[in-house]
Amino acid sequence: MNFRQLEVLKTLLATGSTIATARSMGLSQSGVSRLLQQLETDLSLRLFERDKGRLIPTPEAHILARDAETILLGLNRFSGLAEDLRSGAKGPEVVRLGLPSSMWENFAPAMLVDYARDYPTVRIETFFETTSNIARLVEQKVIDFGFLRHEDQVPPGIDMEIVATGTGVCVIPEDHPLAALREITPKDLRGVPLILIGRQRPTRMLLDQTFQRAGVKQNVKIETHTNSSACAYVAHGLGVAILSSFFANLYRHLPIVQRPFVPVTTQDFALATPSGTSSSLAAKALMEALKRQIAISQQQTSAT
Numbered sequence: 001m002n003f004r005q006l007e008v009l010k011t012l013l014a015t016g017s018t019i020a021t022a023r024s025m026g027l028s029q030s031g032v033s034r035l036l037q038q039l040e041t042d043l044s045l046r047l048f049e050r051d052k053g054r055l056i057p058t059p060e061a062h063i064l065a066r067d068a069e070t071i072l073l074g075l076n077r078f079s080g081l082a083e084d085l086r087s088g089a090k091g092p093e094v095v096r097l098g099l100p101s102s103m104w105e106n107f108a109p110a111m112l113v114d115y116a117r118d119y120p121t122v123r124i125e126t127f128f129e130t131t132s133n134i135a136r137l138v139e140q141k142v143i144d145f146g147f148l149r150h151e152d153q154v155p156p157g158i159d160m161e162i163v164a165t166g167t168g169v170c171v172i173p174e175d176h177p178l179a180a181l182r183e184i185t186p187k188d189l190r191g192v193p194l195i196l197i198g199r200q201r202p203t204r205m206l207l208d209q210t211f212q213r214a215g216v217k218q219n220v221k222i223e224t225h226t227n228s229s230a231c232a233y234v235a236h237g238l239g240v241a242i243l244s245s246f247f248a249n250l251y252r253h254l255p256i257v258q259r260p261f262v263p264v265t266t267q268d269f270a271l272a273t274p275s276g277t278s279s280s281l282a283a284k285a286l287m288e289a290l291k292r293q294i295a296i297s298q299q300q301t302s303a304t
Contacts, residue, residue, distance in 0.1 A: 001039060001042045001043070003071070003075055004035060005035050005036070005038060005039040005042070006039075006068040006071060007025060008021060008025070008032055008035040008036050008039065009036070009039060009047065009061065009064065009065055009068050010065055010068050010069055011024050011025060012032070012036065012048070012055065012057070013057055013061065013062070013065050016055070017054075017055070018032045018033055018036075018055065036048065043064075045058075045060050045064075046058060046060075047060060047061040047064070048061060093122075093123055094122070094123040094124070094125055095122055095123075095124055095125070095144050095280070095282050095283045095286050096124075096125040096126075096127065096142065096143040096144050097124075097125075097126060097127070097143055097144060097145055097146060097147070097286060097290075098126075098127040098128075098129055098133075098134035098137050098138065098143045098145075098146030098147070098148070099126060099127070099128055099129075099134075099146070099147050100128070100129070100130070100131070100134070100147065100148065100149075100226075100227070100247075101128045101129065101130070101225075101226045101228070102226045102227035102228040102229075102247050102250065103128070103147070103250065104126075104128050104228075105228055106250060106251075106253075107250055107293060107297060108126060110293055110296070110297075111289050111290055111292075111293040112124060112289070114289065115285065115286055115289045118285070119282055119285060119286075122282045124286070125143075127142075127143055127146075130225075131148040131149045131151070134146035134147070134148045134272065135148060135155045135158060135272060136155075138157075138158050138272045138273065138274055139155055139156070139157040139158055139274065141274045141277070144273070144279060144280070144283040144286075145271060145272060145273045145279065145283060145286075145287055146271075146272045147163075147269065147270070147271060147272070147290060148269065148270060148272055149203075149267060149268075149269055149270075150162055150267075150268040150269060150270040151202065156275075157274060157275050158272050158273070158274065158275060159272070159273050159274070159275050160270040160271070160272055161270055161271045161273075162268045162269070162270045163269060163270060163271050163290075163291055163294060164246055164268070164269040164294050164298065165246070165266055165267065165268050165269070166244035166245040166246030166247070166248075166249075166266070166267045166269070167244070167245050167260065167264055167265065167266050167267070168207075168242060168243075168244065168245070168260070168261040168264065168265040168266075168267075169242070169243065169244070169245045169248050169258040169259060169260055169261055170184035170189070170240055170241070170242055170258065170259050170260075170261045171230070171231060171234045171240065171241040171242070171243060171248050171256050171257075171258050172184075172234065172240050172256065172257055172258070172259065173234055173235065173237050173240075173255065173256060173257075174255045174256060174257050175255075176237075176240070178192070178240065178259070179257050179259070181259060182259065182260075183259055183260040183261070183262050184259050184260070184261050184262065185214070185261075185262050186210060186211045186214035186216040187214055187216055189216065189218075189219075189240065190216050190217075190219075191219055192219060192239070192240050193219055193221035193222075193238070193239035193240065194218055194219055194220050194221055194222075194239055194240055194241070194242070195221060195222045195224060195230050195233045195234060195238065195239040195240065195241040196218070196220055196222075196223060196224075196230075196241070196242065197223075197224055197225060197226070197227060197230055197241070197243055198225055199223055203244075203267065206265065207242060210263065221238060221239040222238060222239060227243050227244070227247035227248070227250075227251075228247075228250075228251065230243055231243075231247075231248065231251035231254055231256060232251075232254065234254075234256050235251075235254040235255050235256050242261055244267045245258060246267065246269060246298065249297055249298050250297055271287060271290070271291075
């Protein structure tokens with residue numbers, strides 16, 4: 001027995017003929033007769049008496065038709081719910097994601113504009129944290145996914161998908177003399193006020209080692225802990241910053257320029273999800289929105 005057979009039963013009772021039923025359901029008359037015969041066989045019940053080409057419903061047909069109507073309504077509701085889930089009209093009450101602190105100002109709002117329209121019933125909760133804190137929130141399943149710097153050691157309980165790569169760049173005020181150079185080395189920064197990020201973090205420790213190997217003493221003017229603040233300080237002429245091009249690209253609207261920092265270093269960024277879990281359609285759609293915004297934010301522009 002299937003729902004198409006139940007539709008034939010319901011429509012036959014409403015129209016009274018196989019011709020009208022066939023027209024209503026977009027079937028042939030023989031197709032209607034075949035479905036009705038299959039239903040009677042499956043149920044081992046005669047549902048219609050045949051009298052000179054006319055179909056006369058039995059009392060059993062009327063009784064079963066009431067339940068058929070209920071079943072068909074339930075199937076329609078079920079199909080409608082699935083469509084709502086696909087389209088975003090319904091879904092989880094909340095999707096939680098973690099992003100680096102430097103992505104709150106421009107990146108996150110731009111990412112959410114289209115998503116909020118397409119998934120109007122979904123509440124979004126954003127956590128702006130460091131890489132280690134985002135990894136902890138993912139591992140503990142506090143958030144559905146996070147975007148973070150990819151380290152050599154992947155924490156247990158987390159699946160990683162690399163979705164972006166950046167290279168080390170020197171971020172300079174657009175009118176600074178260093179902006180005339182095609183690339184910047186530690187020796188070019190001798191005596192230059194520096195704005196450095198994340199003391200004791202792995203990337204900062206590697207940077208300090210680079211200066212030591214070049215025999216250049218750093219002139220650290222400002223220590224900060226977000227890429228956004230570093231770019232803002234540079235824009236106000238407070239010094240020169242060294243950070244990943246991924247983050248520098250998010251602040252190209254400021255009066256700053258970036259030049260490759262040599263020796264070249266690369267940094268990967270990943271989408272992190274809890275291991276052994278399946279993400280909702282709403283969460284997957286937000287991950288795709290994140291990837292699209294990454295592509296937009298990292299589009300190359302001509303050097304200033």
